[in-house]
Amino acid sequence: EVQLVESGGGLVQPGGSLRLSCAASGFTFSSYWMSWVRQAPGKGLEWVANIKQDGSEKYYVDSVKGRFTISRDNAKNSLYLQMNSLRAEDTAVYYCARDFEDFWSGYYNYWGQGTLVTVSS
């Protein structure tokens, strides 16, 4: 059974940092593009970043470029999101999501349960 379990969310002050993790199991993690998607309270879905199977390609939404870094450790079946210079508008539930197929597909058939990041003083 495919499972994605996020952790690392919490309350952080503006300008602070946080590192999210996503532990993957039930599939060959190293074969799939992985993404982070967020959802602000009461709002819609926003794609944040994705990373290629071997980590050689990474893409970000403009609003997080230069502040967030996506990475992965295929030996540990884990995906990460390092978030620096956090702003109030980064407050959201952050989901990790797996691409549908073992090549870039851009849509997601497996999602984690999400982890809440709250940026507030």
Place this chain on the structure above:
Amino acid sequence: DIQMTQSPSSLSASVGDRVTITCRASQGISNSLAWYQQKPGKAPKLLLYAASRLESGVPSRFSGSGSGTDYTLTISSLQPEDFATYYCQQYYSTPVTFGGGTKVEIK
């Protein structure tokens, strides 16, 4: 970036009703469109991809159609478990982008 506009933003319907949700892209996306269902406090669930292909395990009352910039999700006979928020998503180009969502409520 490609903007995705969903309509309506909410609707009220009864069990058994036929429901249609539309999604318009700001440019052609060549059927690179997915639909998701999300219930409160839960992660989104993939319903359809490639505009009209049903994800495994999804009931056949869900269908999708469209081309170019305009796409439609149809629920042929609304069931109690279908009351949720639905999102379209284009994956034609990066960044992938989502529509604003359509909340389907009980009439």
